[in-house]
Amino acid sequence: MKATHIAAALALGAGLAGCGSTTPANEPAAQEGGGRGPITFLGGKFEAESVQKIVDAWNAAHPDEKATVVLLPESADEQRRKLIQSAQTKSDTGDVILMDAVWTSEFAANRWVDELKLDTTGFLPTTIETAKYRDKLYAMPLFTGTGLLYYRTDLVKEPPKTWDEMKKICADDLPGQRA
Known part of the structure; x- marks a missing residue:
């Protein structure tokens, strides 16, 4: 796989910058060999519609750095297998990959993805x-x-602080509601 620094450029340049980054959309991604594009975005069927909107926005703003979406198999296990296979064979199939959060350490430890140097201000810390x-x-x-x-x-003056409080409010204070 090519350097994943493009992931930041694609995501941030397509409008996710509003989620907290101050990186300008037109700032080149730092990667060995310089330059960007074309970009191939690998993702699963579940997120295909959302990813396509991001790619469409990127393509409108960066006509010389077209991005395309390649769908991975529907099964998470098959997606992981395909991504690992591409990484182990050093395939340049994908520049940006969507992966489950639980795979991050595995992919990083095996150097299948690159470290990103980004401002994460505004994102949920967890x-x-x-x-x-x-x-x-x-x-x-x-x-x-x-x-x-x-x-x-x-209907509820103070939000519940625990699951049990929520069930009690639903059962006692909200007639006709089910916990």
């Missing part, structure tokens, strides 16, 4: 920690899988 290996950043969060709980202030 998601940034999952993107690190030995205190160095090797990935950037795109999807966090973070669940959010909303409540109606007209």
Whole structure:
């Protein structure tokens, strides 16, 4: 795989900069050999629609550095197997890869991905920690899988602090609601 520094350029240049980076979208990615593009983005079917929007935005802003999306198999195990196979054979199939957070240390330890030097201000700290290996950043969060709980202030005056409190509020204070 080619240097993954392009991952930062693609993601940040396509509008994720609003998530916290101050890196200008037109700033070249630091990689050996210089230059960027064309860029191949490897991702699974689950995130295909979101990734395509990012790639479309990148392509509109960088017509000389076109990015394309190549879909990996639907199964996470098969995605991992394909990415490892590409890395072990030093294939240049993908420049940017979407990988599960639990794979970060494996890919970093085997030097299948490069360290990223990016400003992570504004990102959820726990998601940034999952993107690190030995205190160095090797990935950037795109999807966090973070669940959010909303409540109606007209029905619940104070948000619950524990799961048990939430179940009690649902059972006792909200008639007709199920915990």
